Amino acid sequence: MVGKLLLRGMLAGIAAGLLTFAFARVAGEPQVNQAISFEEKAEAAGGAAHEHEHADEHQHAHEQELVSRDTQAGLGLLAGVVTYGAAFGGLFSLVFAYAYGRVGAMSARALSAWLALGAFVALVIVPNIKYPANPPAVGDPETIGTRTGLFFLMIAISLTALVFSVKVRRRAALKLGAWNGSIVAGLVFIAIIAVVQISMPVIDEVPAGFPAALLWKFRVAALGMQAIMWTTIGLLFGAIVERSSFMRSGSRTAAPSV
16 A cells, blocks of 8 residues: 555656756756856956966866756756655655554645645755755855755754654644644744754855845745645645545545555
């Protein structure tokens, strides 16, 4: 049974990846191209005094380019987002399989939508508030390891805080009711994330002169891609699963065996 859910989750993720790719080509790639143009102009201006010294190095770098920009923005981007969608769609289906029947009498569509919303908040919104996505020309290559580590640490903390808040809601709902329990859990989650984000180091490596509008558009496009991805997975997976033979014949209170 879980295997069938896993397959459905991966298919929903692939569909989400295709929609995300279409959005990225229209809304994201133009911002990336502008950022690359800015970076090239900055390097040209800054390297004018050392032109002869580094001429051979630049020529060697261009000769070593293995993947063209057109491939990166086309087939490479398609493969990346579809693989991402399939992987997270599969993981999403496993979480769904565990949660179904354990969170009350909730339909498959409702549970799928709520899980997708939780994933979007924990995996995308929270870490991007502290460490937002940056286009080319933004960020010091020497700190990429530190920035990546902090970003994934923020994701881990966000997921932990989300799970803890869900447990708080369950207990609070017994005493205060479902609605008040949800409010308490939400406040607990916000408080934990606020304390953590204030405590974690700030990274601001936007170069002087980088267009603020371009940075804003890039970050909005990056969030838009994630919003499309998780919205599609949540809604499509829920619709597919609710119409499956298992959901028609199974009990909503009986969790699938894992």
